[in-house]
Amino acid sequence: MSLQDKYKEVTNLAYELGITNLQVREQDNVLYIDGTAKSAADKDKLWKTYEKIDPEFRSADVVMNIEVTQGSSTEYTVVNGDSLSKIGKAHGVSWQAIFEANKDIIKNPDLIQPGWKLKIPTA
Structure with missing residues (x-):
């Protein structure tokens, strides 16, 4: 096959x-x-x-x-206790979409830091 x-x-x-x-x-x-x-x-x-x-x-x-396609996105500042899943759920997008949109900042999706400014793609 x-x-x-x-x-x-x-x-x-x-x-x-x-x-x-x-x-x-x-x-x-x-x-x-x-x-x-x-x-x-x-x-x-x-x-x-x-x-x-x-x-x-x-x-x-x-x-x-x-x-x-570069569509609209919002900016979100990571706070203590955040995870990509939690941020994604709050914005109606998957954690994978946030990770893909921020590969220039995020090297490991399990490790994000307070203060980072992330692009949140629109759903």
């Missing part, structure tokens, strides 16, 4: 979501999926679909480079 067949559900969803500049290619036993999503929620849907096929992300046979 080719990787394109194995991950057909992911690529079909990408087409359904209207991922722009979508490119799907197989090279050296890795499936590359590139494109731009309209929202962080759409990007999360792709990752959740991938996770159904490879629940522990162990196959290491997919590289998904999905950018999110």
Whole structure:
């Protein structure tokens, strides 16, 4: 079974979501999926679909480079006791969306510091 067949559900969803500049290619036993999503929620849907096929992300046979169209976002200052999940729940977005929007600041999603100013993507 080719990787394109194995991950057909992911690529079909990408087409359904209207991922722009979508490119799907197989090279050296890795499936590359590139494109731009309209929202962080759409990007999360792709990752959740991938996770159904490879629940522990162990196959290491997919590289998904999905950018999110620069939409509006709000700024949030981290306070003591915050976690990305807690912040995400308060703003109606996933912790993964916040992490993706702040990869320049956050290296480990489990370690955030009070005082950091994070971009919160709109849901």
